[in-house]
Amino acid sequence: MAAQETCSELDENDAVMSGTTETSSRIVVRVWLAASAITILSLVLGLTVDGAVQRSLGLISVGFIMAVGCCKAWLILRFYLGLGPAAGSWRGLFMAFLIVILVGVFASQGIIVLMMP
């Protein structure tokens, strides 16, 4: 939700400079705060989910952890790198890259869960 709010705010405040999209410092700091917060959340989840550190994670937990990772990667691309509206096809390519990673890790976890006795 924080990311969505930040996205919409950015759209209103985009100032296109020559060659890149400049984002206001306030928005970048908010993105940093959001990314840091979800990093801590995923770390806590990865350490303690399912009530035991040593057990394998379920599909939902893995999906959440990977979604958080991909969300952070997207925030970096969108706000740190400043891939603006004119770089739409590139944003699509990077999104495809993240989806491939997400699906690949999720699928391998699915296979592992199915193989478990």
Add this chain to the structure above:
Amino acid sequence: MMQGDIQKQPILSLGDTETPDDEASWGGLEHLPGHPIMWVLILSELVVFGAFLLVFSAVRIGDPAGFAQDQLQLDRLAGGINTLVLLTSGLFAVLATKAINEDNRSGCRLWLLATSIFGVIFLIIKLMEYTAKFDAGIGLESTTFFTLYFLITGFHALHVVLGLGILGVVAIWPSRINVETAAAFWHMVDMVWVLVFPVIYLVR
């Protein structure tokens, strides 16, 4: 125009002022911030790291219990702190880019220095992690998990070192295109780590 600058077209004016020759030169890479040649490197690095992570996940299918057991010996807290460190350094890289866009060279240099300091902190934490592993008798050939762990995180750490070198050079000649190019590489290093961290340290 500073030495090292290249001709770049404003994003919004693409199609109006760009010549066919420009399009043919970089295949669309000129739409991205920084020097297009850096994006050739960034895109190829993303493919390599993406393949690493997918191979890691595929190999884990063959021995999920062994991978989970080995993963317990990783310092997840250190990995998490390193994620925060790189996110913070990425923020400073953005601020360096903003400073140079405002013709604030001294401010840009300061932000580049802050970016570099956090990059060094990342490497120190990583070195501490490696040292702890070696002290525990864990090496590159201990298990498949640790082979992939050292390979992927070590390759990433090499990119951090390379990024520090680029930031250092750019701090000497802080033109707009140079800073954008260095920042693009640094953000790639940042982005790769936020994907490496959950796959290697958290997912089990």
